[in-house]
Amino acid sequence: MTPPNFSATAVLKALRDAVPVMAVALILLGLWYLLTATLYKDKGFLVPAPQQVLVALADNSATLLAATLTTLGEAACGYLLAIVLGIAAAALMAQSRLLERSLYPYAVLLQTVPVIAIAPLIVLWSGYNERSVVIISLIMSLFPIINNTLLGLRSTSHNLVELFALHNPSRWVVFRKLRLPAALPNIIAGMRISAGLSVVGAIVGEFIIGSGNSQGGLGVQIVFAQGRMNTALLFGEVIAATLLGFMFFLLVSRLGHLLLRHWHESAKA
Amino acid sequence: MSKATALTLSAVSKRYDSGLQALGEIDLSLQPGEFVSIVGPSGCGKSTLLRIIAGLMAPSGGSYQRPQGIETAFVFQDAALLPWRTILDNAQLLMELEGYPRSEYQARARTALQRVGLAGFESAYPHQLSGGMRMRLSLARALALQPQLLLLDEPLAAVDELTRDVLQEELSQLWQAAGFTAVLVTHNVHEAVYLSNRVVVMSPRPGRILDVIDVPFAFPRAPELRAEAGFAELTGRVSAALRAIPQVSSPT
Numbered sequence: 001m002t003p004p005n006f007s008a009t010a011v012l013k014a015l016r017d018a019v020p021v022m023a024v025a026l027i028l029l030g031l032w033y034l035l036t037a038t039l040y041k042d043k044g045f046l047v048p049a050p051q052q053v054l055v056a057l058a059d060n061s062a063t064l065l066a067a068t069l070t071t072l073g074e075a076a077c078g079y080l081l082a083i084v085l086g087i088a089a090a091a092l093m094a095q096s097r098l099l100e101r102s103l104y105p106y107a108v109l110l111q112t113v114p115v116i117a118i119a120p121l122i123v124l125w126s127g128y129n130e131r132s133v134v135i136i137s138l139i140m141s142l143f144p145i146i147n148n149t150l151l152g153l154r155s156t157s158h159n160l161v162e163l164f165a166l167h168n169p170s171r172w173v174v175f176r177k178l179r180l181p182a183a184l185p186n187i188i189a190g191m192r193i194s195a196g197l198s199v200v201g202a203i204v205g206e207f208i209i210g211s212g213n214s215q216g217g218l219g220v221q222i223v224f225a226q227g228r229m230n231t232a233l234l235f236g237e238v239i240a241a242t243l244l245g246f247m248f249f250l251l252v253s254r255l256g257h258l259l260l261r262h263w264h265e266s267a268k269a
Numbered sequence: 270m271s272k273a274t275a276l277t278l279s280a281v282s283k284r285y286d287s288g289l290q291a292l293g294e295i296d297l298s299l300q301p302g303e304f305v306s307i308v309g310p311s312g313c314g315k316s317t318l319l320r321i322i323a324g325l326m327a328p329s330g331g332s333y334q335r336p337q338g339i340e341t342a343f344v345f346q347d348a349a350l351l352p353w354r355t356i357l358d359n360a361q362l363l364m365e366l367e368g369y370p371r372s373e374y375q376a377r378a379r380t381a382l383q384r385v386g387l388a389g390f391e392s393a394y395p396h397q398l399s400g401g402m403r404m405r406l407s408l409a410r411a412l413a414l415q416p417q418l419l420l421l422d423e424p425l426a427a428v429d430e431l432t433r434d435v436l437q438e439e440l441s442q443l444w445q446a447a448g449f450t451a452v453l454v455t456h457n458v459h460e461a462v463y464l465s466n467r468v469v470v471m472s473p474r475p476g477r478i479l480d481v482i483d484v485p486f487a488f489p490r491a492p493e494l495r496a497e498a499g500f501a502e503l504t505g506r507v508s509a510a511l512r513a514i515p516q517v518s519s520p521t
Contacts, residue, residue: 167366263352
């Protein structure tokens, strides 16, 4: 309801929120630097110094950017598919206890099967291509969304269900106007958990498919850097992959805030 | 209500699947346009009775006759609002569910909000309202449907006493203006007497009707009625009927 606020107090507030996080980051950077200047002096192949990582990042910026974009695309596809399929699967299971009892254990299996173990199979079936990476990313991010959505769909207030029932709406109307919006806070919670997982899944997938015929994503580049003992670049790539998952998380948090700010406690200031 | 057809419960009882006997045999007839309150101890099955009258629950014994196609609205104790909808969108919900055209339900929702004093709050959200305002919205949502039967399940139990008195007066005025049949479940004897034509006193579980007390005061009822001797006498009678409830005899 309120327009974006750029007043002095808002800027101060944003700064106040950012200061603790930045302070921790500076302390960690300082410790890292101290470590490389003392204990790991001249052992850059084990623990490169922050400035070495920066140089490696700059030297490989074009390759790194392309790799990051590739991984971003794969993770985003896997993540979006997980959201759509996860909500659809939960909606199906929410229709009856029988459906839930029949299907939910398989959703759990999806979570418990070691992705790293099943990834080679997927690549075998789907090929050494980006599609396999998307599928692995999807499997990685699916369960939290199914689980949280189902919890949300099952938690609709009993009074509201009765209120609707009195006016004989179709199942679809109850779903669209009551159960789905009521489940939204849970759906967003599931999406936040899956945000980072989708990137993890994409990197694992890239490890398995290897370089193939393209230069590949961050996972491929990480394997390359490891092979060449370029630890500084490896650090940079890990940071890039981490930031990617973090960006997904921020994006979903922002979306959740926009959708929930008018009514849900979790989104109020 | 389709012109002078009463709702009639004959020997209606309710036993839950768990084996719990919630209601004994209830005989009750509701005349069109009358305001009936049901009072009784906690767990006596009065909410169950209200849900049977609403058609939300089928009785397990006896018969319940109600005219076909009467518009029914239900008001819950916790207001049962959709927190993600604006006040206006909440007020029009029931008409939406009943398939009214948008042009009609928006106008009717606005009128209903005006009637309960919520004009100007159309684009606010429920969490921005006080408890009393939330209950007003819940009433507006029900009244916008122009129901012939309004069922109220302890709607004022959670609001403060001052607000409760004001809301009782408003509810009474709205009922007189619209002429629907009203059934109110409440713990509050004063509330029951102030609002009703008749007060039904129920026994502990399994709930049976112990007494039906007529309230003779003419409508409209002034707020000052609550201070009159006749009012006190009648609330005294209802309380006595409640207290006369045979206590579950403890083993000696």
